[in-house]
Amino acid sequence: MGIAGKAVAIGAGAVGAVGAVALAPVVLGAAGFTSAGIAAGSIAAQMMSAAAVANGGGVAAGSLVAVLQSAGAVGLSTTATAAVASIGGAVGWLTSFLIPSSKKKKNDDDDDDDDDDNDDGNDDGKMNKN
Secondary structure, eight states: OOHHHHHHHHHHHHHHHHHHHHHHHHHHHHHTEETTEEOTTSHHHHHHHHHHHHTTSSOOTTSHHHHHHHHHHHOOOHHHHHHHHHHHHHHHHHHHTTSOOOOOOGGGGOSSOSSSSSSSSSSSSSOOOO
8 A cells, every 4th residue: 555545544544533423423313312311213212112121121221222322411421432433433444445546557667658567668578788
């Protein structure tokens, strides 16, 4: 990977980290984890119902539903922000490998503008000794 490729990977990681932290509250709210509680009819409500049924009527402290509701109500803690940024950065970095890079043509590394890979000025495929 060249310098440009490394720059793209680092930039994608940074964008992923910042984007994940910035979008986390939006995504939590859209899922139904709001500051006023879990929104009726939302994905959060379905998750809470399933968690309550699985735990005999209550949501266990520290469960996924409890953690997400806490984050939706008061925002992300420093630890949660770091975790979300790390995951977002990793996803952004991995995504950078899916972007095709521009590749040099095979014979584009010689400077005599012929079709062979040597730098002798002719197209015979042999290197001339001058």
